Structure formats: C-alpha cells, structure tokens
Amino acid sequence: MGNQIQKRIKGTMSAIFNVPVDEIDSTASPRTIKSWKGKNHLKMVEALESEFDIKFEECEIETLVSYKVIKATVMAYVS
Numbered sequence: 001m002g003n004q005i006q007k008r009i010k011g012t013m014s015a016i017f018n019v020p021v022d023e024i025d026s027t028a029s030p031r032t033i034k035s036w037k038g039k040n041h042l043k044m045v046e047a048l049e050s051e052f053d054i055k056f057e058e059c060e061i062e063t064l065v066s067y068k069v070i071k072a073t074v075m076a077y078v079s
Helices: 003-017 038-052 067-078
Strands: none
Touching: 003 038, 003 067, 038 067
16 A cells, blocks of 8 residues: 555656656655745645645645655555
8 A cells, every 4th residue: 555655646746846756756855856846836735635635734735845754744644
C-alpha cells in the first residue's frame, strides 16, 4: 500500500511541477525543483487532495515543502 501511495504522490507532483518522476525523491523541495513556487504549490496541494480524496488543514498547507513531509502527511490521512 505504501509504495502505491508514494507512486501516486510522485506522479501528482511530477505532473504539477512538469518534471520527471525520478526527480521527485526524498530530497525534493522548492530548492531542488524550480517550478515549485507560488501558485504551483497550491495546485499541488489541490491535486493531492483530489488524488487522495482528503482535505489538508490550512496550517498544514504551508508545511508541505518537501516530498518527505508530503509523504508523511498524506500517509497519516490515508492509513
């Protein structure tokens, strides 16, 4: 189950940021992905909410600034 979730997260992020899936790794963040700025961050949040049928708390949205944090947050919702 965890692997499927990770693939879905990476696929979503890859599509929003227009980067290859293999660029989404444990170090992925706005520092390593140039297109992870402004509106694209919000698009990613909305896309993840849609993909997993979840709703992030407002205070969580600003903390979703690395793949590691995103994965942990999504896993907490879906497991």
